[in-house]
Amino acid sequence: EAQVTQNPRYLITVTGKKLTVTCSQNMNHEYMSWYRQDPGLGLRQIYYSMNVEVTDKGDVPEGYKVSRKEKRNFPLILESPSPNQTSLYFCASIRGETQYFGPGTRLLVL
Amino acid sequence: EDQVTQSPEALRLQEGESSSLNCSYTVSGLRGLFWYRQDPGKGPEFLFTLYSAGEEKEKERLKATLTKKESFLHITAPKPEDSATYLCASASYRDDKIIFGKGTRLHILP
Numbered sequence: 001e002a003q004v005t006q007n008p009r010y011l012i013t014v015t016g017k018k019l020t021v022t023c024s025q026n027m028n029h030e031y032m033s034w035y036r037q038d039p040g041l042g043l044r045q046i047y048y049s050m051n052v053e054v055t056d057k058g059d060v061p062e063g064y065k066v067s068r069k070e071k072r073n074f075p076l077i078l079e080s081p082s083p084n085q086t087s088l089y090f091c092a093s094i095r096g097e098t099q100y101f102g103p104g105t106r107l108l109v110l
Numbered sequence: 111e112d113q114v115t116q117s118p119e120a121l122r123l124q125e126g127e128s129s130s131l132n133c134s135y136t137v138s139g140l141r142g143l144f145w146y147r148q149d150p151g152k153g154p155e156f157l158f159t160l161y162s163a164g165e166e167k168e169k170e171r172l173k174a175t176l177t178k179k180e181s182f183l184h185i186t187a188p189k190p191e192d193s194a195t196y197l198c199a200s201a202s203y204r205d206d207k208i209i210f211g212k213g214t215r216l217h218i219l220p
């Protein structure tokens with residue numbers, strides 16, 4: 001089954017404790033992307049990757065890092081999380097113009 | 111700066127009452143205009159991609175249309191299961207970013 005998986009689905013952490021949210025797709029897509037979704041602000045793109053070792057900033061990259069060492073995985077790294085990064089995060093992979101979204105990761109930073 | 115604006119923010123309809131959702135866009139070199147459906151707590155689900163003014167696409171009770179400045183998602187004789195948030199997004203030839211509108215929350219009353 002074609003899918004995008006994210007882990008963990010829910011995470012509560014404290015300010016400053018480094019964390020990684022994993023994203024994996026099994027469709028051999030080249031383009032992958034991370035979004036955050038906040039009430040009243042909609043979906044905003046954090047980072048995207050056009051292919052292995054190729055990443056670029058979206059609209060809200062501050063406080064985040066990504067890596068793309070292999071085609072199927074695109075982890076999102078928060079080196080020093082802050083409360084304003086509390087949000088619902090979605091990973092997506094793209095074939096043509098169709099984005100396939102993961103189930104989301106709900107993050108709470110205390 | 112590229113922008114995508116959706117209206118209304120929320121819409122309540124009786125079952126069977128047809129209506130339209132609007133997506134206005136300001137994008138340099140539109141590569142594609144996308145519509146998604148999002149159910150609470152889930153990732154967006156792809157509906158349509160439109161590429162050029164005059165294009166129309168249909169799926170069950172939904173029809174998406176595109177002009178040079180806006181797109182409409184027409185919902186004909188909606189049912190309660192059509193209740194969801196509908197998202198519009200754009201991609202341009204200028205860069206590889208994808209910009210989402212804030213969505214329209216649609217509620218269909220039985």
